[in-house]
Amino acid sequence: MRKNVNLFPVNLMDIPSVILFTVHFLQNLINKQWIGALPEDKTEVRRFLNEYLLSHHKKLPGYIRNKLVKVIVDIGRVDWPHFYPNFLSNIVEVSKHY
Numbered sequence: 001m002r003k004n005v006n007l008f009p010v011n012l013m014d015i016p017s018v019i020l021f022t023v024h025f026l027q028n029l030i031n032k033q034w035i036g037a038l039p040e041d042k043t044e045v046r047r048f049l050n051e052y053l054l055s056h057h058k059k060l061p062g063y064i065r066n067k068l069v070k071v072i073v074d075i076g077r078v079d080w081p082h083f084y085p086n087f088l089s090n091i092v093e094v095s096k097h098y
Contacts, residue, residue, distance in 0.1 A: 039083070042079065
């Protein structure tokens, strides 16, 4: 991944089919190429996913919310505890909004 590239255009992230495609893409990336990604890029993706889910959870369809949570858990499965030490606190924070 390249730095200073906005991978998540916010105006497009209001369209459910675009959101679902993006989340599916990220899920494939995490499962197949996440270990080789740059640490800064991983941090940015984690930050974006958590912030996006917390700020949009009320207006997202349930199937997209569930898939976003699954992607965050997939990241935690690979990165926790060494590279994602705040994984559990992030999941607890997300669960408070359900």
